[in-house]
Amino acid sequence: MNCKRYFTGALAAFMVASSAFMAYADGPVANGADPAGLTSAPGTENETAGVAAAETTAPAPAAETQGSASGIVTVGENTSAGTVDAGEGKVLAGGNTITAGGLAGPSAAGASGTITVGSGMTSGAFSGPGGVSTSSGVTIPAVVGTGNISFAGQLTDPIVKVTDKYSYDQMSRDISSLKSRYGSHLQVKTIGTSLDGRSLYEMIIGNPNASKQILIHAGIHAREYMTPLLVMKQAEHLLAFYDSGSYQGRKLSDILAGVAIHIVPMVNPDGVTISQFGVSALRSADLRQIVNQCYAQDQADGRTTQDFERYQALWKANGRGVDLNQNFPALWDSITTGPSHASYANYKGTGALSEPESKALANLANSRNWTMTISYHSMGNLVYWDFAGNKVAEQSKAIAELVTGITGYRTNGSSGKGGFKDYVQIKDSPIPSLTIEVGSVACPMPASEFGNVWNSNQAILAALADYAADH
Template sequence: MEIQVRSGDTLEYYSQLFSIPLVLIVDSNSDRNVEQLRVGQTVHIPGYTISSHIIRHGDTISGLAKSYQLEQDALLLVNQSTDLSIGEKLLIPSRITQNIVDPKVHYDFTQLNLDIRALLEYYPFLQKRQIGNSVLNNPLYELQIGKGKRKIQINASFHANEWITTCILMQFLNDYLRALVDDQEISGVQALSLYDQSQLFAIPMVNPDGVDLVLNGPPKDLEKQLITLNNGLTDFSGWKANIRGVDLNKQFPANWEFEKKRKPTKPGPRDFLGLTPISEPETKAMAQSALREGFDRLLSLHTQGKEIYWGYEGMEPAESAALAQDFAAASGYEAVQYVDSFVGYKDWFIQEFRRPGFTIELGFGQNPLPISQFDEIYTDMQPLLVRALK
């Protein structure tokens, strides 16, 4: 919601008027000078939108404020005129009380774009950055929340048919944003304390081309080529790779030459490492993101198995074991130090930075996991993701 500054207004006053933490109002207006407000200046108020009320006989400002659970001055602030003529429209500041993201819809790249746009509008302290592009030139988005020194990256949908991980991460972002503006807890932890302690860098869809292929089928101009890569099948539900048939989570230089000897030698729906490490635009963007920010922790969301993989060749720091056990206690998942698997993003991160990295395998079953598992998975994941930010 946007409001126009009046004489004598302050951000502190807006914080009290709308019951929004001051830091969130300040951070929602980081693109403009709000240290000294000017009359007529536009200011973003997060967590609110504007609705309207048609004036009826007997309406009063005090009565309407009480009815809509607002301070009277909140109505005066958003209405240039408070002439209560019957039939006229009065603007009402409306607090957002429901989530914007619906994670159980057809969650392709188009839906992700719509939800990101809406979250940015209603929670403008959320920051968006494009860190790269996919093979088909779809942008790879990184969403940032928080201002603490500790940096945590959480990513989803490295693998195309694991798109339910994007739904989980987007639901978490929406819950976190709402808890912040309402000054509430999330999984028993005060949301504002997480905001002050950590910066969350969320990459909700690493492989947008692949997700769209699984959910929508191949683009017409690539249909013949992709069916060939898919072993002649027109059903792409088992496809994990990017649109060129390269498995993005087997692209990183962490025992790459060893893993190459036992994996497919040509592009296909899964497990092909590519001709060289970090050859794909998506993996280049992910590597550059980690190198640029130097994350303190990294979580990659995958499916399935209800396991937390936290080690790599003995290079993981001592704190990784304690964090893994903490995540296991929060989620009910099993913490597993080593598996016979290499070249993943988590593996490379641990090798490169010697910092805690985790691959979280969500849910049970056969990929792609059905959306009917969403509620169970999210119940397990929310407390784990909160713990990751502490």
């Protein structure tokens, strides 16, 4: 009986608190103002999660520039965003008491409270006031914090909007807007240029001169374009609550005084553009021709039976058919599983680091003494931390345990070769590293999957910074 009363009271407190929360921190969702165009269906091809490998055809010189920018001006394409919400109603909570907190975020961010839960997370369906349903039948899950965090409230005027196809141009505009809004809390650099002339951005949050440095990248595989959206929203939340938020009882500003988080949100912008909008969105006629040749060769080899539109949507490689996550010098010579020619997926290229995008990321990895790196991929809800010859296995495993404790994901063995994580774990001056595979449906994922991804990963940046500060 006492247990029943305890559970009933806890549930009531949770429902009251969650009603004050917005789903994954976007604007006034109760009024249907969260843009998300739910137009595409899940992909039909399963991702091989955590297998890192990059492909290259012919080497091309990259104009790699390094330097800070006070803002970014880009001409983006106008993307229409429908009025809808994302996510299958899912609440993540641990086994401890669920209580309503009184911590509020900054007035500019409009955070309305804190929910404290246990550290071990399990999934459960939730259809009460913490979720907002729309006429489409899609439910936005309520934001639930992990541990004692006070930056999980809603943002009344978010810059980064959840949309079905979060494009390079939208991301570029959002980076510029974040820089304008948050000023000195955010630095922006470019680490290189893609084959089709798109800048590869690096965002730095925290103290760039700190002794602890974290590198996070996303969007290295084209069809996995939910991961750039994820890291951009993670970055916006960290910035919005930089001065007033806390994690595990520590002020975020204090944590970030001794830690810098570097985010490369979209390593493969040309590939993302192909997957989202097709070959006609490429600027280079040569690259457009390569994509068409890839389709013809993949058809001839029996690698695809899809029509050309679907083939492009499933594009995984960069602009000239190289899988960037098989293009790093990590047993690259022994990769024999992919095609021998440029392709939409799994071609390792003509040589390790033959592509400007993989080379730019490798140069960044070798530019400083990193505390850790995180590679965001999709799908599978998995964390990969090991590799043959891993020189930092113990440290990588410890970080994996931190991440799985927050996300509820499981760890798995890694059998891939040529990946970024693999490379940085075995190189001279090795770096503890993880690959985090988000989502549970095939790529490209619809926006309806984002709520679950966000609930599992919203606290990761703060948790990693907190961990780095102590290690």
